[in-house]
Amino acid sequence: MCKSVDIKVTEMSGCILLLQAWAFTRMPIISPVAPLQSPYPYARRWCIKKLDYQNNPRHHLQGYRFRIDHMLQDQFIWRSYLGLAPQRHEDSLIWSSTTYIICFHIVEMHQTDRVKLQFGHLQGIPEEARCLAEHHKMTTIKARQKAYTTLYSDEQNCWLHRELFTLDGDQLQTEEKPSNEYMQWYHSLPHRYASYGQFLTDPRQNQHAPTQASGSQ
Template identity: 95%
Template sequence: MYQHEPPTEESPKEYKIKHARIYILLLIGQVLFPNKSGNTIHSKWTQFVVDLEDCGKLSWGFTVLANLYREMCKSVDIKVTEMSGCVLLLQAWAFTRMPIISLVAPLQAPYPYARRWCIKKLDYQNNPRHHLQGYRFRIDHMLQDQFIWRPYLGLAPQRHEDSLIWSSTTYIICFHIVEMHQADRVKLQFGHLQGIPEEPQCLVEHHKMTTIKARQKAYTTLYSDEQNCWLHRELFMLDGD
């Protein structure tokens, strides 16, 4: 772990930038894309903190989802006992939409959103709390009105101004990982009526791709059709009722 003193207002600009790079790299490798070891960061992420201005322009949200979706696909194997990826996002998603399994926070914590479940004096009285069978029972017996489809409507408008893009049914990509963001199967989440959804797209061949295999090809040429779909994702946004 980096042990140098944090920068102050009097610190040189270069010193501040150096610490910013370290902090962002830790955030990427330990929070957004953690591996199962919990204490290492893949060198592939270092290229994104060279230019901090460009770093802020990347679509980190969909990239995190692609990686998380792949890890969730792996975890359904009965032999798998661990899972990496941004499980903090998955947990916050579940707590926000399914109050029947959520901890009750005494106050609505400010940004970051998930901090409301990381403070003291949480109410565990009606929560299964580390009891797997209890969680399964509550989810299996959940009623229609116990799921909150649009929990962010009360937030300031600028925080969900890109919600139209969120509704795109498109490929999402993280290096060699390609997954499908199937917003058309959860239209209620975007304020639309849900009809009978089409069959889910199972990307069996895409799941066979590994980092080693991907290195044999340039990422710019790998899955060109999927990349083109992503680049034109505004064409695949939900519309209608």
């Protein structure tokens, strides 16, 4: 995902269907309307015919960006699966672990401490995000030059002890929204929008400026 947000990147790998289901479930403002009787598994509900795109963008990048940039804080669903009890509660605790996710030479950070609301915990102002710039320089060729057991040994050790890095505190029984303190911090960030500047202005705020008549002094 980190490499895929580069403007020069035109492709991405992985389970795109899972990413789509995550986005459409939590951001209904960009999701097409699916039939009430959805097929199994859950993610297939947006892979069937006759979806309703009347009030949502479809295959339009700027349309998706526009909707997300203008989304209100109560339009994001943090706990879309609230009420669905996991089969094993102890396994669900591991989901909140702030740890490294490793797939061969690819390393990403499961930064759960920055999205605590998604896991049923109150969200304070998060610490600085961990930078994995050096990890992203690793390629398949470079990885072959090292033994896999020694490649990212610290990160692998963190993953093996992931139960030590789960979020603290009891889970909330209801979905909470970001606090005023958090939103003030969020609005202080310099880069918050995906759209170009001309798509962020409200045309109702544009005032007509009278033009000077041709030939007038």
